[in-house]
Amino acid sequence: MNKECNKIDLATPVSVIQLGKKSNYNHIRKSLADRGIQTIRDLCQWEEQKLLWLSEIGYKTVGKIRCFLNEHGLSFGMTEKDLAEYERDTQEEEQVDRLIKALSELKDVLASYPDTTKAMEEVLAKGCDRLDDSEKRIRELIPRLNTAKEAFYVERIAYDNNRLRQEKELHEQRRYEIAKEIYLKEKGCFLSGWQRACRAVHKADLLLEALKEE
Numbered sequence: 590m591n592k593e594c595n596k597i598d599l600a601t602p603v604s605v606i607q608l609g610k611k612s613n614y615n616h617i618r619k620s621l622a623d624r625g626i627q628t629i630r631d632l633c634q635w636e637e638q639k640l641l642w643l644s645e646i647g648y649k650t651v652g653k654i655r656c657f658l659n660e661h662g663l664s665f666g667m668t669e670k671d672l673a674e675y676e677r678d679t680q681e682e683e684q685v686d687r688l689i690k691a692l693s694e695l696k697d698v699l700a701s702y703p704d705t706t707k708a709m710e711e712v713l714a715k716g717c718d719r720l721d722d723s724e725k726r727i728r729e730l731i732p733r734l735n736t737a738k739e740a741f742y743v744e745r746i747a748y749d750n751n752r753l754r755q756e757k758e759l760h761e762q763r764r765y766e767i768a769k770e771i772y773l774k775e776k777g778c779f780l781s782g783w784q785r786a787c788r789a790v791h792k793a794d795l796l797l798e799a800l801k802e803e
Contacts, residue, residue, distance in 0.1 A: 596679040597661040599630035599672060606657045608650055620645040630672060633658065637665040638753055642801070662738065664746055671745075678738065685731065689724055696720050760797070768793035 603621055608614045620643060626632050632654065640651050658664055662675065696717055772789035780788065 595661055601629045603632055606654060608653055617645060633663050633667040662742055664749060666749055685727055689727060692720050692724050764793050764797060767796060
């Protein structure tokens with residue numbers, strides 16, 4: 590993840606993600622649209638493993654999508670609460686930027702104010718000093734905020750990766766147990782042990798795929 594991510598509007602269409610050749614990309618975008626994935630928000634709410642299950646999308650494409658999301662402080666499998674917090678953080682940063690801009694403009698106005706008396710000069714100097722101090726504190730706050738957010742997103746990605754690894758291990762364990770049971774039930778079959786094992790694994794895969802679609 591980038592140390593400073595570029596926030597993005599969650600309503601942005603997924604078409605902003607560059608996925609390679611136009612012909613292939615149109616095919617992928619249609620596949621996403623058919624499953625209701627039209628915006629970045631929709632994409633973030635999908636699990637990475639579920640995208641890999643789609644025949645039209647491969648590991649390379651999912652990797653590009655993952656990199657794009659990480660660059661913008663996002664990830665797969667985000668909840669509505671996660672997305673709401675992301676939008677709130679984005680709005681807070683925009684407010685800070687507007688405040689800094691307003692302070693800068695106010696400083697310019699105060700600096701151009703007619704210096705008619707010494708008292709006015711002192712007031713203007715103090716006002717500018719306080720504005721400079723406020724702006725400095727705000728700018729010091731932003732990196733700390735970004736660091737805290739970065740730590741959160743790093744932990745979230747590590748958690749997601751660990752969860753996917755556990756799901757994969759559980760899937761392989763279930764596959765083995767189902768295949769073993771099928772293999773033992775077909776013990777009297779005329780096939781050789783190797784052929785029975787291959788057929789048992791194939792049947793286990795078909796069963797797991799059918800259960801996944803339920």
